[in-house]
Amino acid sequence: MNLSLILFLIGVLGFVLNRKNIILMLISIEIMLLAITFLILIASFNFDDILGQIYATYIISIAGAESAIGLGILVAFYRLRGSVAIEFK
Amino acid sequence: MLTISLISLLIAVPLFSYRITPDLFNRITSLSLAFAGYLSGFFHVTNLSQGIEVFLLVVGSIILISWANFSINTSRYGSETPTISEYSLLIIFTTIGGSLLISSSDIVSMFLSIELQSFAVYVLATLYRNSESATAAGLKYFLLGGLSSSLILLGTALIYSNTGLTHFDSIYNLLSVEDIDSGVFRGVQLGIVLIGVGFLFKVAAAPFHNWAPDVYDGTVLGLSQYKIKRLLTYSTISHVGFLLLALSMNTQESVESFIFYLVQYTITNVNVFIVLLALGYIISNTPYDIEFIEQLKSQFGQNPFLSVSFAVCLFSIAGIPPLIGFFAKQIVLYSSMNENNASFIGYYFLSITAILVSVISAFYYLKIVQAMYFEKSTSFSEIRSSDGERSTIELSESTLYKATSVSNLHSVAIATLTIVIVLFIFQPIILLNSCHLLALSLFYY
Numbered sequence: 372m373n374l375s376l377i378l379f380l381i382g383v384l385g386f387v388l389n390r391k392n393i394i395l396m397l398i399s400i401e402i403m404l405l406a407i408t409f410l411i412l413i414a415s416f417n418f419d420d421i422l423g424q425i426y427a428t429y430i431i432s433i434a435g436a437e438s439a440i441g442l443g444i445l446v447a448f449y450r451l452r453g454s455v456a457i458e459f460k
Numbered sequence: 461m462l463t464i465s466l467i468s469l470l471i472a473v474p475l476f477s478y479r480i481t482p483d484l485f486n487r488i489t490s491l492s493l494a495f496a497g498y499l500s501g502f503f504h505v506t507n508l509s510q511g512i513e514v515f516l517l518v519v520g521s522i523i524l525i526s527w528a529n530f531s532i533n534t535s536r537y538g539s540e541t542p543t544i545s546e547y548s549l550l551i552i553f554t555t556i557g558g559s560l561l562i563s564s565s566d567i568v569s570m571f572l573s574i575e576l577q578s579f580a581v582y583v584l585a586t587l588y589r590n591s592e593s594a595t596a597a598g599l600k601y602f603l604l605g606g607l608s609s610s611l612i613l614l615g616t617a618l619i620y621s622n623t624g625l626t627h628f629d630s631i632y633n634l635l636s637v638e639d640i641d642s643g644v645f646r647g648v649q650l651g652i653v654l655i656g657v658g659f660l661f662k663v664a665a666a667p668f669h670n671w672a673p674d675v676y677d678g679t680v681l682g683l684s685q686y687k688i689k690r691l692l693t694y695s696t697i698s699h700v701g702f703l704l705l706a707l708s709m710n711t712q713e714s715v716e717s718f719i720f721y722l723v724q725y726t727i728t729n730v731n732v733f734i735v736l737l738a739l740g741y742i743i744s745n746t747p748y749d750i751e752f753i754e755q756l757k758s759q760f761g762q763n764p765f766l767s768v769s770f771a772v773c774l775f776s777i778a779g780i781p782p783l784i785g786f787f788a789k790q791i792v793l794y795s796s797m798n799e800n801n802a803s804f805i806g807y808y809f810l811s812i813t814a815i816l817v818s819v820i821s822a823f824y825y826l827k828i829v830q831a832m833y834f835e836k837s838t839s840f841s842e843i844r845s846s847d848g849e850r851s852t853i854e855l856s857e858s859t860l861y862k863a864t865s866v867s868n869l870h871s872v873a874i875a876t877l878t879i880v881i882v883l884f885i886f887q888p889i890i891l892l893n894s895c896h897l898l899a900l901s902l903f904y905y
Contacts (some may be wrong), residue, residue, distance in 0.1 A: 372619060378612060381868050386607060388572045396603050401609040414621030422626055426568050430613065433575050437606060440582050447589040452596075 373415060376407035390423040393448075393455045396440045465492035466556065467792045480506070489548035490524035491556035493517050493555060509563045511894065516562070519726055520555040522877070523734075524548060525869045547587065551706045553580035565640035567616045567626040574612065578605050578662070608661035615654030622647030622755050649835040663700055691824055694733065695777060696820055699725050705810055706792045713795035723891065724776075724884075726786060731877035738870060739766055769878040774829055776881050784884040789818060823904040843874050 381404035389395045392442055408427045415423020489762065496517050499639075557577025564570045582605060586598030616626075622644050625631050631648065638645050706718035721847045730893060760767045776785035793814065884891065 375618070379610075383607075387752055393599065397606075400603070400606040403607075404613065405541075406640065407610065407613045410614075410617045410621055411479060414610055414617070414624070417621075418624040422568075423620060426620070426626070429568060429572060433572070436579060437575070438748050440579055441606065444586050444595060447586060448592075448599050449597040451590070451592045460601070 372410060375410035378396060378409065379403050382406060390458055391452070393445055398420045400441070401434060401438055404430060404437070408434075433440065463556075465489065466549075466552050469552065485548045489552055492551070493524065509577045510897050511898045512722075513559045513562050514559050515723060515726070517555060519664065519730060520551060522730060523707065524872050524874050535606075540554055542611040547584075550580045550584045550587070553577075554584070558656035565628050567619065567628070571609075571613060571616055572607060574662075577610060581605075588691050608658045611661065612655050612658035613649040614878060615656075615658065619648050620650035622651070688736070688828070691828070692729075695821060696729070696823070698817055699777075701787065701790055701817070702814060705796060705814060709796060709807065710904045711795065711798065711800055712899050714792075715902055716895050717788070717795045718893065719898055720895040721792055723895070724784045724788045724881075727880060728773050728776045731769065731874060731881065732777070733872065734765055734877075735770045735773065736872055738874065739763065739770070742766070766874070771829050771832065771872055772878055772881055774825040778825040779818055780822075782882075782885050783883050787884070787888070 373391035379402075380409070382399045382401075385402065386396055389399065398459045411423045412427045413429070415421070445455060467489070469489065470573035494517070513825060556575050557573050557575075557580060561570065561577060563571050582602045585601050586595055588594040619631065620626055623634055625634060630789060635645065635648060699721075703718060703721055705719055706714050708714075772783065776783035777791045779786045793811050796811045
């Protein structure tokens with residue numbers, strides 16, 4: 372449990388502290404989702420419960436869809452602007 | 461019903477998109493949403509979820525009705541006119557996600573329906589993929605939405621890893637026998653707090669609202685603000701504050717006021733946006749909608765009916781007495797002042813703050829009304845198109861009166877909603893009684 376929470380914190384810090392690259396933010400979101408998947412899997416293994424594993428499978432597929440949408444938006448953004456650098460107004 | 465139409469649209473959109481016009485798709489989707497509302501929704505869980513679901517479907521139908529059919533030549537704007545055939549598909553995805561979220565009773569289904577809803581909205585925000593502001597807004601929305609849904613997910617994971625349960629009822633049952641100081645209780649508490657933070661992010665409530673104005677302003681539908689959609693977003697943030705005030709008390713009266721406030725605010729806000737769309741079609745005669753308040757100047761002389769209904773909506777949002785918004789605010793404040801409340805003093809403070817804030821925000825709405833009614837418009841109005849380039853378009857009289865692009869259904873929708881807002885005072889029983897019954901069914905079922 373601690374390992375996955377540390378992974379989640381790495382994801383959050385990568386999301387918050389990163390001010391340059393959008394791809395890194397997408398990767399951080401993925402890290403967060405996978406850390407939570409790991410947490411759920413460990414819990415379901417502890418409880419010997421099948422539901423957590425089903426939940427983890429759902430999360431993995433959702434994460435796939437999410438990164439697909441994110442990359443799609445990113446490609447549209449890149450075509451118009453020519454860079455993936457983000458600037459905060 | 462909705463699932464069938466979703467599947468048929470999924471098949472029809474890629475196959476026939478060159479022959480069937482997007483208007484037709486929108487009409488079909490609107491009709492199927494209306495029928496799904498008439499046939500009362502998806503799951504029959506409780507009366508409350510069913511009632512709100514029907515309302516959600518009907519509102520989705522109204523939003524699609526007002527999508528205008530364009531007969532202008534699209535060559536000037538590229539292929540990206542507002543009539544995109546995927547639009548209705550995305551609306552139906554969002555609506556299904558919302559109605560599943562209302563009736564979900566399990567952590568897993570809650571998370572899945574949130575994601576279904578928000579993915580469709582991410583794509584909806586980026587629908588004009590040739591406009592830079594739309595993609596930037598969509599990207600920002602996507603990143604913050606991803607962050608908030610992973611917070612929600614962390615909350616659910618903490619609840620699951622502490623209890624091993626996913627059903628809401630089972631969690632409730634476990635917690636009601638659990639010791640308050642135990643580790644399980646603490647873990648679940650932390651998880652619920654995280655879920656709450658994620659949801660507040662999603663609804664753009666006060667501490668987590670900074671993303672919302674940017675997103676709304678960049679997209680299709682969007683305070684010393686001169687940009688109108690930004691202003692409306694700030695007003696949404698303050699109204700969410702009212703809703704949360706009503707929700708936080710959890711008495712029967714406050715639930716009733718919450719439902720009523722939600723219903724009236726949805727009606728008014730839908731009306732504001734479709735009136736804005738109509739004004740945008742008429743003023744600029746392009747797919748681009750209104751961005752600046754300056755563009756609304758002296759619209760009363762040119763489009764009296766539209767500006768009257770717009771002013772009615774703004775007055776209702778501001779809470780001027782004979783309109784529906786006033787009664788909603790009154791009910792919320794009345795239930796917060798009710799002496800049955802346990803923490804009496806705190807809610808007094810909150811209510812006074814809410815009153816002050818709504819008085820201050822009325823100023824901004826009245827400024828729009830003033831611009832519409834009393835200020836002279838310049839014959840050259842500078843319209844900034846949504847991809848950031850400035851183009852000066854002369855608005856000659858002939859263009860102003862050529863109201864071809866507002867369809868009949870659109871004006872019927874505007875008229876109906878405006879009449880609902882104005883005439884609520886004469887027949888308040890229908891809406892108030894249904895809200896009362898829904899609140900009763902929550903507490904005495």
